[in-house]
Amino acid sequence: MVRRLLSYIIPVNVASRKSEWSKNLEITWNNGELVMDSKNTNYSYGSLQRILRKGLQAIGYKSILDMQHILVLGVAGGSVIKTITDEIRFSGKITGVDIDAQVIAMANEFFGLDAIPNLEIVIDDAFEFVLKTKDRYDLIIVDIFQDTAMPNFLFESFFSKRIHFLLRPNGILLFNTMLLDSKDNLRNEEYVSDLDLLGFRTQIIPRVEEHNELIIARKSDA
Template identity: 65%
Template sequence: MIKRLLSYFYPVKIFSQKSALSQTLEITWSNGDLVMDSLNTNYSYGSLQRILKLGLKNIGFAKIKQMQHILVLGVAGGSVIKTLVDEIEFKGKITAVEIDSEIIKIANRFFKLNEIPQLEIVIADAFEFVLKTTEKYDLIIVDIFQDTKMPNFLFESFFIDRICLLLKNKGNILFNTMLLNEADNLRNKKLIADFKKQSFAIKTIPRVEQHNELIIIEKLI
C-alpha cells in the first residue's frame, strides 16, 4: 500500500526480469496502478491501455459487447483483455496469442489473467498461429512489439490477407502501430493504401500518446 501511495509522486518498480524474447520486463506502480514496461516503452496498462481503449471506443463498445469471438495478437500484461472484460463486459470467447511464455507468467502473477474464464492463451508465434487457425473472428486486435520495434511480417501482404480472411463479415481489425521515423510513416501509408483497394472501410487515429497510430479496419462484406 505504501508503494502504491508513493507512486502518485514517482514510479515505484517492484519487479524486474530478463526475458530472452523481450529483454527487460518490469512491473511498476505508477499513479496508483500497476503497469508492465519493457526497457524503452510501456507494454501493458498505463498509456498502452489508453491507446487501445480509444481504438475500441471508435469501433463501438455496444458492437463489441455483442461479438462472439475476439482474437488478440500480442498479450503482454493483458490490458486490452481487461478492458474487454471489465469495462465493455464482453462475455464471448477471447483467444490471445503471445510468443513469450515468461510474459504470461508475469501477467498471471500480477494481473490475474489466468482468472478470466473465457480467455484462452496460446503460446505461439502470431504469424504461425494465423496460418494454422481455421476459426473466424469478430474482432482481431494486433498489438505486437519487441520493445519499440514491430516485426516486419505484420506489414507483409501475406499476413494482412490472412487476417482479413479470418475476419467475419462486418468484423473489425484494430491495429496498433508505432511511428518513430519517416520510414514508419511510409510503411503505414502503404498499408492503408493497400486496404483501400479492397472491400474494407479504414480509418486512422494518428499521434495517440505522441508516437502511436491506430488503424481501424472494417470488413464490409
C-alpha cells in the same frame, strides 16, 4: 498501500524479469497504477491501455458486446483484454496469442489474467498462429512489439490477406502501430493502401499518446 501512494511521486519497481523475447520486463507502480514495461516502452496498462481503449471506443462498446469471438495478437500484460472483460463486459470467447511465455507468466501473477474464464491463451508466434487457426473472428486486435520495434511481417500483404480471410463478414481489425520517424509514416501509408485494395474500409486515429497510430479496418459484409 505505501508503494502505490509513493508512485505518485516516483515510479516504484515491484519486479524485474528477463525474457528471451522482450529482454527486460518490469512491473512498476506508476501514478497509482500497476503497469508492465519493457526497457524503452510501456507494454501493458498505463498509456498502452489508454491507446487501445480509444480504438475500442471508436469501434463502439455496444458493437463489441454483440461479437462472438475476439482474437488478440500480442497479449503482454493483458490490458486490452481487461478493458474488454472488465469495462465492456464482453462475455464471448477471447483468444490471446503471445510468443513470450515469460510475459504471460507475469501477466498471470501480477494482473490475474488466468482468472478470466472466457480467455484462452496460446503461446505461439502470431504469424504461425494465423496460418494454423481454423476459427473465424469478429474482431482481431494486433498489438505486437519487441520493445519499440514492430516485426516486418505485420505489414506484409500476405499477413493482411490472412487477417482479411480470418475475419467474419463485417469483422474489424484494430491495429496499434508506433511512428518514430518518416519511414514509419510511409510504412503505415503503404499498409493502409494495401488494406484498401483488399476491400477494407479504414479509419485512422493519429498521434495517440504522441507516438502511436491506430488503424481500424472494417471488412465488408460480402
